[in-house]
Amino acid sequence: xxxxxxxxxxxxxxxxxxxxxxxxxxxxxxxxxxxxxxxxxxxxxxxxxxxxxxxxxxxxxxxxxxxxxxxxxxxxxxxxxxxxxxxxxxxxxxxxxxxxxxxxxxxxxxxxxxxxxxxxxxxxxxxxxxxxxxxxxxxxxxxxxxxxxxxxxxxxxxxxxxxxxxxxxxxxxxxxxxxxxxxxxxxxxxxxxxxxxx
Amino acid sequence: xxxxxxxxxxxxxxxxxxxxxxxxxxxxxxxxxxxxxxxxxxxxxxxxxxxxxxxxxxxxxxxxxxxxxxxxxxxxxxxxxxxxxxxxxxxxxxxxxxxxxxxxxxxxxxxxxxxxxxxxxxxxxxxxxxxxxxxxxxxxxxxxxxxxxxxxxxxxxxxxxxxxxxxxxxxxxxxxxxxxxxxxxxxxxxxxxxxxxx
DNA sequence: GAATTACTTGACACCGTGTCAATTGACACA
DNA sequence: TGTGTCAATTGACACGGTGTCAAGTAATTC
Numbered sequence: 001x002x003x004x005x006x007x008x009x010x011x012x013x014x015x016x017x018x019x020x021x022x023x024x025x026x027x028x029x030x031x032x033x034x035x036x037x038x039x040x041x042x043x044x045x046x047x048x049x050x051x052x053x054x055x056x057x058x059x060x061x062x063x064x065x066x067x068x069x070x071x072x073x074x075x076x077x078x079x080x081x082x083x084x085x086x087x088x089x090x091x092x093x094x095x096x097x098x099x100x101x102x103x104x105x106x107x108x109x110x111x112x113x114x115x116x117x118x119x120x121x122x123x124x125x126x127x128x129x130x131x132x133x134x135x136x137x138x139x140x141x142x143x144x145x146x147x148x149x150x151x152x153x154x155x156x157x158x159x160x161x162x163x164x165x166x167x168x169x170x171x172x173x174x175x176x177x178x179x180x181x182x183x184x185x186x187x188x189x190x191x192x193x194x195x196x197x198x
Numbered sequence: 199x200x201x202x203x204x205x206x207x208x209x210x211x212x213x214x215x216x217x218x219x220x221x222x223x224x225x226x227x228x229x230x231x232x233x234x235x236x237x238x239x240x241x242x243x244x245x246x247x248x249x250x251x252x253x254x255x256x257x258x259x260x261x262x263x264x265x266x267x268x269x270x271x272x273x274x275x276x277x278x279x280x281x282x283x284x285x286x287x288x289x290x291x292x293x294x295x296x297x298x299x300x301x302x303x304x305x306x307x308x309x310x311x312x313x314x315x316x317x318x319x320x321x322x323x324x325x326x327x328x329x330x331x332x333x334x335x336x337x338x339x340x341x342x343x344x345x346x347x348x349x350x351x352x353x354x355x356x357x358x359x360x361x362x363x364x365x366x367x368x369x370x371x372x373x374x375x376x377x378x379x380x381x382x383x384x385x386x387x388x389x390x391x392x393x394x395x396x
Numbered sequence: 397g398a399a400t401t402a403c404t405t406g407a408c409a410c411c412g413t414g415t416c417a418a419t420t421g422a423c424a425c426a
Numbered sequence: 427t428g429t430g431t432c433a434a435t436t437g438a439c440a441c442g443g444t445g446t447c448a449a450g451t452a453a454t455t456c
Contacts, residue, residue: 008402026309029443040404042446051444111224111306155371156381164362173353183354190388206433227412238435240415249413 009047012037013061016054017102024171025104030054052116055106059123062099071095072130081138082193086185088134089161092127093181096166103163124162131157138192145194153192160187207245209235211259214252215300222369223302228252250314253304257321260297269293273328279336280391284383286332287359290325291379294364301361322360329355336390343392351390358385 015036019028030051034041048054071091078084096103103123109116132154138144144153159165161184169175169183213234217226228249232239246252269289276282294301301321307314330352336342342351357363359382367373367381 006402030445031443042405043403045445046403049445108309111309155367155373159363159366159371160358162362162366164360165357168357168360169353173357175353187389191385204433228414229412240436241434243414244434247414 006047008037008039008043010061012039012044012047012054013058016058017062020058020101020105023101025101025106025108028105050115052106052109052113052119055102055109055116056119058102059099059106059119062102066095066098068095075130075134078137081134081141081143082189084137085134085188085192088130089185089188090181092130092161093166093177093184096163097170097177100163100167107163124158127161128154128158131161135192143194145192148192157188157192160184204245206235206237206241208259210237210242210245210252211256214256215260218256218299218303221299223299223304223306226303248313250304250307250311250317253300253307253314254317256300257297257304257317260300264293264296266293270328273332276335279332279334279339279341280387282335283332283386283390286328287383287386288379290328290359291364291382292375294361295368295375298361298365305361322356325359326352326356329359333390341392343390346390355386355390358382 012033016028016033019033019036030044031041033054034044037044044054048057071094072088075084075087075091078087103120106116106120106123110120132150135144135148135150135153135157138153139150144150148156166180169180170177175183210231214226214231217231217234228242229239231252232242235242242252246255269292270286273282273285273289276285301318304314304318304321308318330348333342333346333348333351333355336351337348342348346354364378367378368375373381
């Protein structure tokens, strides 16, 4: 059921993403999604076994639409650690606002639903891999700032890139995505890149 | 009702804090608190109008117990901006683990309860005041790093000190409070304190 | 014309919060 | 000895949202 790819299934996913985006991930119920899809509430359960299942599918769907792999390509192709780091942050910083609605819904579902927690943790683990890769690249260049072990640097980079930090700066403080990306890049570079006395 | 200070009321508050602490703020229901207080569920509602009301009262109660004002005194008495900044971070970093359970519960309640959101925002605004004061002190010393306006620096400091960042580093990554405080202090200093070419 | 598929309708169980009304037991004061 | 009051108890219930179940419908296919 959740593996098929019917027309209706896609409509549900589209509505879900649209509504979550619109409402910042908050207060969107199964019934609302059904209505938006021009379908009965129960029909949604014909395609997704639970709200969490739907949310998880929605993130996957969105990742496909946004072509995450393509977006990450530049960072992966970087020739230096510094470049890799800044391209990764750029990529991530522009990605967050696009997945924020769905992500927020999933983050909130975490509180009560074990499966949602696992799904979100999984995504964050993937993000962490990106951080680790950037730190490793820096290390390979012998450009990792002194005082850091690679795991600790990965922890620190990962933590500063998490969604709530973005949320605070953009949504609460009103920073633009551009400002956010600039600041996180600066912060990461001043933190993790060895200072060469030029 | 919520202003009185009966024996039972205190027992409820104690149980609430204890249970939230124990369970990391998750999955503690009104009935659980009642049971823990040796009281019926309804009796809790005799002292607190709602779960949110109870949570808010619990944070206040905890602040009293922890004597927050006293803890903040050293930072307030600092004679330089740098000192103020680092003492504030030290204070905050040691405070978070003690209020984490209650804070987490309040943060989670935010999602569905307007009043909880307001209460938490209020606390975060207070924390922000501390940040602003530290940045202002730095500025007064002409030690605020170039490139920062005071509001932007306040935003950035505030955001990096938010609970989810602490949560990621300590709970998810396993850093100790000491490590967290050291790192946040370093991070804040390297970010906001002007570098004097010594 | 019978079976299959996708969907609808409506009822219902479960959970946790919050409300209500009737009752109990203790203490106070007269 | 009663009367009033106060804190708390008991049990029932409403509400909102998720998830389940069973019966029915309408279109497609063989």
